[in-house]
Amino acid sequence: MASDVPDDQGQSLLSQRTVFNLKETVRRLQTVGNRIEPTNLLVVAVERYQVDGNFYVETGRSENDQSHSYDITLSDGTHLIKCILAAKLNIDVQQNKLYAGCVVRLLDCKLHYNETSLKAESYLIIEDLDCLQIDVPHLQTDSITFWPGASRHEKSNEPLAVSRECYLALWNDSDPYGDPWNTEVIPTKLPNRAIPSITNIGKVVEKWQRVRLQKPYPPILGRILSKARLHYYGKPSRLREKWPYQVYLEIADSTGCVSAVLWTRLAPKYFNSLQVGTVLLLENYDIKKRYSQHTRPVLHNPELKFLEAELSLNSSHPEAVIQLIRPTTIPNDFRLHNVNHQFLTRRQLRGTPDQLICDVCGIVTFVGRWQRTRNTKKGASRDSFWSWRWVHIMDHTSSKPIILQLYSTAQPHVHNQVRPCQLLVCTQMKVQHQFGRNSRSLQCLFLTTTNETQLHIDNHSASTYKNEIIISMLQSWRNSVVFKEALETSAVGGYYSSQHCLPGLKTTKNSFLLIMC
Structure with a gap:
């Protein structure tokens, strides 16, 4: 397990002022067939993208090597440099040995020139490294700039060696990732001319x-x-x-x-x-x-x-x-449908049929750790995963929790905010009945996400559910003695031990897959 170190000690672990001349050093040693001296650098970012035909030309890789690649942004505490990770090292990312905030020791790098490009850009490809069991999580990297010789492309939010202009989320293809997704469009008045x-x-x-x-x-x-x-x-x-x-x-x-x-x-x-x-x-x-x-x-x-x-x-x-x-x-002449919800309480869920689509809300009492399984869907990349976690919410109708299995809903900012004592609203959830082996008796009832599920934290003034009676009742119940006693047993992370509530991936994948050409 990696250990955290203070900022000043973490800075001393890095090979100071090596990024500035790293490309030139690799080029010089590469011409005589030598490796670089072991170099300790901080991983600032790990970013995934899908390769294309340009990638093989830009990097000289074989087309059978990989379907996805990773760009790694490294720092010596003074400058940043973005490199391409060799395909054989992808496993270090997938096993979470290589991640943002850790220190790595570079052992071998290769400088590749794209001779078909008039720009003559070069890419530093990391061929070998050691992931040190050291974290420097609090080292301020926002003010660190790219090394002076970095190209505009290297400084951008785009992958180094492909024609696409977007990175993918690290673990799945559903979550938006990067600054381009942070655009906000402000609602305006309905134009009179229209x-x-x-x-x-x-x-x-x-x-x-x-x-x-x-x-x-x-x-x-x-x-x-x-x-x-x-x-x-x-x-x-x-x-x-x-x-x-x-x-x-x-x-x-x-x-x-x-x-x-x-x-x-x-x-x-x-x-x-x-x-x-x-x-x-x-x-x-x-x-x-x-x-x-x-x-x-x-x-x-x-x-x-x-x-x-x-x-x-x-x-x-x-x-x-x-x-x-x-x-x-909008003039009254335009009649638009309102958004209708079907909120069910914990007590009402007892008698619901399997596969029912409904909405639920409650106060969070348990937030499980993220779990990942490789995506085995036909046509899926071996670098793509199913990511999910278990969450418990409670309401005023029962002493037992509502069990939720939350997959990605393309709302990473909301998922990251889910914590005990918060009001969590989940729309378009699917009821799942889990039966025992060779038994017709219901062992567990839980809800899982669908393709249209949306999560909301606490009550937003612009939300479509703000006037639902159950929301105001939960807000009041959150201040009660009964809830405060239940909150004493709340937890975050750890191992989810309710094995009878763990469905097979085949069941849950089919519940929210969107089939498209």
């Missing part, structure tokens, strides 16, 4: 089905009733797609509900701002036949009509126009 031409969703789809609608299609106004987790569809063979992402939404007005898909660069631009309940004005969209393998979410709106069409929102040809609209500026 009001006369806004057409009902149902009417637009009906005309399109009858081939009586010409482009550009009229503007539509709708509310987001469901938001799916982020979908990455990148393949090593697809070189032109710089941002191979999809964001699936369900948008509705009074005439029906239609699926909408944001493609490529629109995903990082809008993903953070699009929330369930947001009102959108859409223009320059395309309409296609709905993808049959895409699952329909359970929206708890019995009068809602689902339309068999799909709105495609692209970043070019043509570039879609997406505006977030403040609901208070």
Whole structure:
């Protein structure tokens, strides 16, 4: 187990002022077939990305070596340098031996020039290293700059040796990662010029089905009733797609509900701002036949009509126009469906059928550690994992907890904030019944995430559930003596010992997989 050291002692462990001349040193020794002297450096960042045809040209690697690679940002305490990790060392990342904050000892590096490029950029490839059992977690690296010879590309938030412009989350393909995903789009007033031409969703789809609608299609106004987790569809063979992402939404007005898909660069631009309940004005969209393998979410709106069409929102040809609209500026003539919830308490869950989709909320009393299993889905990379953890929440109706199995919901900032005593709201969760072997008796009931699950911490003023009675009851119960006694047994991390509640991965994977081409 790695041990923490103070900042001043951690600084002394590093090989001082070696990054400045590291590339030149490697180049000089490489020409005579020698290795560098062992060099201790701090790992500032470990970033994963999918390789493509450019990667093999840029690095000289074999196409059979790997499907994903890692860029490692290192520091000597004075400068930063970004390097490529050799494929044989990927296992050190996957076993969590190599991570941000640890100290490594470089043993062998290789400098590779891309001779096909006019820029003549070179890449430092780490061929061998030792992961020291030392952490320097509090060393301030924000003020450390890249070494003077670093290229613009090395300083950017883009992978070193591929044509794509995005990194993937370290452990899964569903979570957004990096600064491009932090963009916030501010809702605006509904433009007066658009009001006369806004057409009902149902009417637009009906005309399109009858081939009586010409482009550009009229503007539509709708509310987001469901938001799916982020979908990455990148393949090593697809070189032109710089941002191979999809964001699936369900948008509705009074005439029906239609699926909408944001493609490529629109995903990082809008993903953070699009929330369930947001009102959108859409223009320059395309309409296609709905993808049959895409699952329909359970929206708890019995009068809602689902339309068999799909709105495609692209970043070019043509570039879609997406505006977030403040609901208070919308005339009363436009009737939009509200977001309905079906919150169940712990007592009500006892009699629920298996596979029921519902919403739950409660006060967190247990937060388990993250667990990972290699993703064995057809077509998945061996560098991709299923990540999940167990969480217990309690409400005022029972002394027993609601057991949650939380997979990635493309909300890493929310997952990182889940702690005891917080109000946790989980929407679009699926009930799972766990039976004993050769037994019809129910051993355990828990809820797992689906493709449309959204998590919320405490009560947000703009949330669609803020007026639910159960929320106010939980807020009051959190101040009661009964809850404070229950909180005394709360815990974080550790080993989850309720073996009868551990389902097979096959069961849980199928509960929220989104099948796409």
